[in-house]
Amino acid sequence: MTRTSELTTARGAPPEKAEATAAPVRKSAPPPARTGLRARLRRDRMLLLFVLPGLLLLLGFHYLPLAGNVIAFKNYLPFLGIGGSEWIGFDNFKIIFNGDPAFLNALEHTLLLTLIQAVVVFPIPILLAITLNSLLSQKAKAFVQSVLLLPHFLSWVIVVALFQEILGGSGAVNHAIRELGGSGVNFLSNPDTFFGVIAAQAIWKDTGWAMILFLAALSQIDTQLYEASSVDGASRMRQLWHVTLPGLRGVIILLFILKLGDSLSLGFEQIILQQNLVGRDASEVLDTYVYNNGVVNGQWGVAAAVGLIKGIVSVGLVLAANKVAHIFGEGGVYQR
Template identity: 45%
Template sequence: MLLPGLLYFLVYKYVPMWGILIAFQDYQPFHGFFGSKWVGLKHFETFFTDDAFWMLFRNTFVLAVYNILFFFPLPILIALMLNEVRKEMFKRFIQTLVYIPHFVSWVVVVGISFLFFSSESGIVNNMLNSLGKEPVNFLLSGDWFRTIITSQVIWKETGWGTIIFLAALAGVDPQLYEAARIDGANRWRQMWHITLPAIRSTIIILLILRIGHFLDTGFEQIFLMVNPMNREVGEVFDTYVYSTGISQGKFSYSTAVGMFKSVVGLILVVLANRLAKKFGEDGIY
């Protein structure tokens, strides 16, 4: 029974890891992995000394912080609210409503954003015009880029993120709530002293995993939203790897950039796990 899963990880996760060799080579497709010239850390040095490095790091870091601060707590909040709903039919309806955006592709999400925020025919700017206000160029403005990106992630993924927390809430012993009610605890006290402590370990584990993807802001969404006017705040590591590796054919250089991002993610996971253990949590290993 384990064999299909093991084969999947072996073929699609571990075997492709040999590809990181080209980060230390001047890779030429015709020469292959073992025929290309070995250049050591040359591509890493070039990347770290490039003026684009700090721009990419700043943009990726800010978007990652936005996701941690504004997106990560929302699935917990919605799960807690849904857990308090007593009418099962209404609860199922709300769950379905918030799950649906997860199955919408980023292309459609970006299309909806253009429909709402376009400077010429966007719904929001039409409303501003009707109020006698000047239209705002949301899609070309660097000031609005990060807000729109974070809002898209919240709308699309918040409902899907509640599934794990609702599953954790389902495992809370109902007798704890009964005992709390007998002691005079209201709904807020029950949530604070029973519900949240019961799912604390789940929150910590998911936060550690989220930190591991700290620099992974996603490619498709950013790629579709970036344009020459907001590139200064919108270009991130993922889109930079595509533009240099695929568009310009710098395979070794783009692999070095991707490897840097992965190493940083691994370090953050280890540090976050150690910090969680110091506070008495189990962590992920």
């Protein structure tokens, strides 16, 4: 063995070989350069062109008309126009907050229908989606889903006409009651049953549409979670509580927030079509109050004030519900 090899063996590898065997030091990549607004507009110009018609429609029919809320602070007369009408400040709001009996009656009915919508109408599509997803085959599920979805595409005029043929004074239900020796009950003109009929109509018409959203959310739940829980001995109810409902929680909260924001707008067309049957005292809600006072009676300023208050309250409900969703760890309508 030569002296060079002895020195190499004694002292280890040469410096250049030691450096080669050492792990290379990786330099952190520089952060990506931020794209300017002009570059992003140029890059996404085709997408923006596709969005432009919808954006113009939204601006023209939803945002620009918001400027008309100024008539809530005026004694608005159509032949004078917005500019020529007298500015009266908050006088229109004083009529409302001083305890107008018609307004209080409409507010009471609106809150009652909101409670019915939240407690009765909203959970039914969830229960129906869970039932269809767990009990029926794919063919049966598709058939039932199509049948339940069909009423959503019918107008309220047709829905109300169908319910009159079934529950009206000379409808099928009353005809059967009279055949059995009883006295008929006109459910549509009875103040005690009117709100129940309204809820039944909403369930029949819109349950199928809402059910599709929950079925789509159920399809995203990993089936291995059910298999693992079944191996651990979990019953159907345990799987429902610990797997299915947590998987639906995000969709349920999101749809509930959107429903809450729209809770004060309770089917104007549905109620106005049946208001003559039961009378305004038993069926008036905020939307019909705005119509009857603004369009029918010509109190445009009062009607606009009610609509403005309703919009502000709806926005507040959405913000509050979204905050609660963030507390429970959900994204809600928008992120924090």
